Amino acid sequence: MIRILRYGEVANEDIFARAVPSVNVEAIVTDIIQDVRQNGDEALYRYCEKFDGAKLESLQVSQEEIDEALSLVDADFLRILREAAENIRHFHEKQVRNSFIINDANGIVMGQKVIPVDRAGLYVPGGTAAYPSTVLMDAIPAKIAGCPEVVMVTPPGKDSKVNPVILAAASIAGVSRIFKLGGAQAVAALAYGTQSVPRVDKIVGPGNAFVAEAKRQVYGVVSIDMIAGPSEILIVADGRSDPRHVAADLLSQAEHDKLASAVLVTDSMELAKAVQSELEVQLSQLEREEIARASIDQNGKIIVADDLKIAVEIANEIAPEHLELCVDNPFDYLDSIRHAGSIFMGRNCPEALGDYLAGPNHTLPTSGTARFSSPLSVDDFVKKTQYTYFTREALEKVAWDVNTFARKEGLTAHARSATIRLED
Secondary structure (H helix, E strand, O other): OOEEEEOOOOOHHHHHOOOOOOOOOHHHHHHHHHHHHHHOHHHHHHHHHHHHOOOOOOOEOOHHHHHHHHHHOOHHHHHHHHHHHHHHHHHHHHHOOOOEEEEEEOOEEEEEEEEEOOEEEEEOOOOOOOOHHHHHHHHHHHHHHOOOEEEEEEOOOOOOOOOHHHHHHHHHHOOOEEEEOOHHHHHHHHHHOOOOOOOOOEEEOOOOHHHHHHHHHHEOOEEEOOOOOOOEEEEEEOOOOOHHHHHHHHHHHHOOOOOOEEEEEEOOHHHHHHHHHHHHHHHOOOOOHHHHHHHHHHHOEEEEOOOHHHHHHHHHHHOOOEEEEEOOOOHHHHOOOOOOOEEEEOOOOOHHHHHHOOOOOOOOOOOOHHHOOOOOOHHHHEEEEEEEEEOHHHHHHHHHHHHHHHHHOOOHHHHHHHHHHHHO
């Protein structure tokens, strides 16, 4: 049963504690990455057979397989995928940054170019945890950014096929190439390239502990979006909230993983107790009851604060991945929220809207990293370069200032480079 804690009466360590994965896979992942770097496709085929039980003839998904997948997915779900894709495009198109140029001084031109990465790599979980929503959320911003090529990896089933809904989503999102790869070996292939898999510039997407560790190890060779931790939801709710709705929203994240965190912060002890009871009712109705119950019992908590202002302060301290404001006037509190991955406003906005259909991205900072990082966006798939142009006359006006500045830092070659042109 979920714990009820009264803020101010228990240690802050209990209020703000997070579950920390205890498994250490660093050495295993290091060996896998090294194997893929040395042996390329041969290692990938071997790992597919070992970990996925799939004996592949080709690593790349063929167009025939994609066409077959589209024929297997029911028409209504294809409609929903297309609707979701359109909503995601509409939101992310607003994030596009423009290059700029400054030429308001005589003889000086400066500017910034916004350039998409040449090749983006998407990791998409497969098997029983097949998330077509992740395909849309990761691929569409990359396409909007203008990436010339978007490469996706996802593990095959034992039949050597990829889940049809994953392929359907990839087709709708405009993914360029798809490979039947999962785990640390897939990340290694994207980072270093093999005979079949092209090297990418950025890797995004969620995965298990092996995937997260592999992304950590290849960072610097390629860019990554983030090191994702267990899923989180924090709900700030007042006493007028419906306990059934609050319980359902808490469980929507608890069913992800036994380490997932579901937290309610409220100013009402009555609501706290009602939600505690309702969770027990709804848990018994879930297909993933075992996972959700472990999450709720071990990592879930209900925090009772004196008022909603304090509740918001607690939310800011926790900096959750998902934050729901189940209150009468949620926009009154929006400016007070400083640290959250994605905010869901009001009583009719369950977090699941954001997972699938609303449009804002669902790849979000976890483990408190919302204090300094952001949801996946178009910005993740672009880089910026700057340029400067001076005429000789413009240089003459500032060369000795540059020279003086450089000498203050003891860099005489810098100083000389600024003034040597004036000797011509």
